[in-house]
Amino acid sequence: MNWIKATIIAGAGGFVGTCMRFLSEKFGAAVYGGAFPLGTFIANILGCLLIGIFYGWASNRAWFNKKWNLFLITGLCGGFTTFSSLSDECTSLIDAGNDATFWLYLLASLVLGVLAVAAGIAMVPKKPAGETA
Amino acid sequence: MIIAGIGGFFGTCGRYLTGVAAKRMFSGSFPAGTFIVNIVGCFLIGIFFGLWGRHEMDAAVKALLITGFCGGFTTFSSFSHDQLKLLREGKYLTWGLYLVLTVVLGLAAVYAGMACIG
Numbered sequence: 001m002n003w004i005k006a007t008i009i010a011g012a013g014g015f016v017g018t019c020m021r022f023l024s025e026k027f028g029a030a031v032y033g034g035a036f037p038l039g040t041f042i043a044n045i046l047g048c049l050l051i052g053i054f055y056g057w058a059s060n061r062a063w064f065n066k067k068w069n070l071f072l073i074t075g076l077c078g079g080f081t082t083f084s085s086l087s088d089e090c091t092s093l094i095d096a097g098n099d100a101t102f103w104l105y106l107l108a109s110l111v112l113g114v115l116a117v118a119a120g121i122a123m124v125p126k127k128p129a130g131e132t133a
Numbered sequence: 134m135i136i137a138g139i140g141g142f143f144g145t146c147g148r149y150l151t152g153v154a155a156k157r158m159f160s161g162s163f164p165a166g167t168f169i170v171n172i173v174g175c176f177l178i179g180i181f182f183g184l185w186g187r188h189e190m191d192a193a194v195k196a197l198l199i200t201g202f203c204g205g206f207t208t209f210s211s212f213s214h215d216q217l218k219l220l221r222e223g224k225y226l227t228w229g230l231y232l233v234l235t236v237v238l239g240l241a242a243v244y245a246g247m248a249c250i251g
Contacts (some may be wrong), residue, residue, distance in 0.1 A: 002208075003153070010149040011142040014205045018141020022134045022200055044209040051210040074149050078140045081209035084174040085199070087239040088182065094240075095245075106236070113213035114220075 006070055012031045013075015017047070020080050035088040040082060041109060047081035048113045052120020059126060062132045134191055140201015144174075148182060148206050162216040164225050167208060174207035175239045179246020 028039025043119040054072045057064040086109060093102035148170045155166035181198045182190070190199070191240035212235060 003150075007146050007149050011146040014145025015138040018144070018201055018205050019134050019138040021141075021204055022137040022196065025200065047210040048213045051214050056216060074152070075145055077183075077210040078148055078208040079145050081211075083171040083201035083205040083207035083209050083212060083235075083239060084178040084243075085207075086209060087175045087243050088178045088199075090240055091243045092187070097144070106152040107211070108234070110213075110232070113209060114216050116211070117213045117217045121199045 001066065006066075009067055009070040010074040010078075013071040014079035016076075017076040017079025017081075020076075021047075021082060024080075035093060035096070035098050036105055037085070038040025040085045040089060041105065044081045044086065044109055045112050045116050047077050048093075048116035049120040050080070051077040052117040053123055055117075056121045060126050060132055134196075137200040137204070140197040141205035142201075144202040144205025144207075147202075148208065162219065162222070162224050163231060164211075167211045168231065171207045171212060171235055172238050172242050174203050175242035176193060176246040178203045178208070178242040181246075183247040183250025203226055211222040 011051055015078075021040075024043040025039035028037070028042060031037045042120075051073060054064075054077065058069060058073070086105075090106055093099075093105065148187050151173075153165035155169060159165040178199060180232065181203070185194060187189070214229055216232060219225075
């Protein structure tokens with residue numbers, strides 16, 4: 001596969017993931033009006049869960065080829081999650097003097113993010129070799 | 134939403150290509166590609182908010198550049214997966230360095246981007 005095709009496949013996944021994050025941010029703002037960036041938080045943690053599931057598939061499913069890797073992992077998960085919004089939201093909280101929410105948001109994101117990846121991987125049943133279709 | 138998606142398409146393309154380049158330039162276990170896009174993306178979000186104003190920015194511009202491009206260019210899922218991988222491989226020093234540098238420089242980059250615009 002040439003690099004142009006690979007880039008477009010990743011980009012397409014990113015388009016989908018970013019749309020999902022956009023909706024998550026709208027949802028978060030609609031259901032909760034406080035300072036905690038709920039929409040970004042949900043997208044980031046769910047995205048980590050998904051990347052765990054996809055990596056689980058990558059390691060144990062014959063059908064999960066490079067194209068799926070590009071679309072789902074690089075693309076969808078990469079588009080669905082964001083580090084720039086997280087950092088910017090943290091600076092806003094710091095500037096507003098909202099230290100408690102800043103620390104809660106940062107630490108919850110970091111800890112639950114890693115745990116969500118592990119949970120996603122654990123959710124994928126490991127098939128024996130020869131049965132990975 | 135579609136405008137955000139379009140920004141995300143380009144941001145993701147940029148992240149993928151940066152990752153490919155980083156793999157060629159850097160060996161070792163430190164996830165250079167993800168690190169670079171995350172810090173640069175934070176810097177860019179600071180620049181964009183500096184240029185347009187965080188509260189004054191038009192919704193479409195925000196969707197395209199902030200939610201879209203910066204959001205697609207950076208990633209939290211790969212960052213988290215990288216951490217898990219380093220921990221499982223027992224590479225605690227690299228993990229600690231990666232975590233602290235990403236968080237601290239990420240925050241600093243947002244401020245630096247805004248300060249560049251002044």
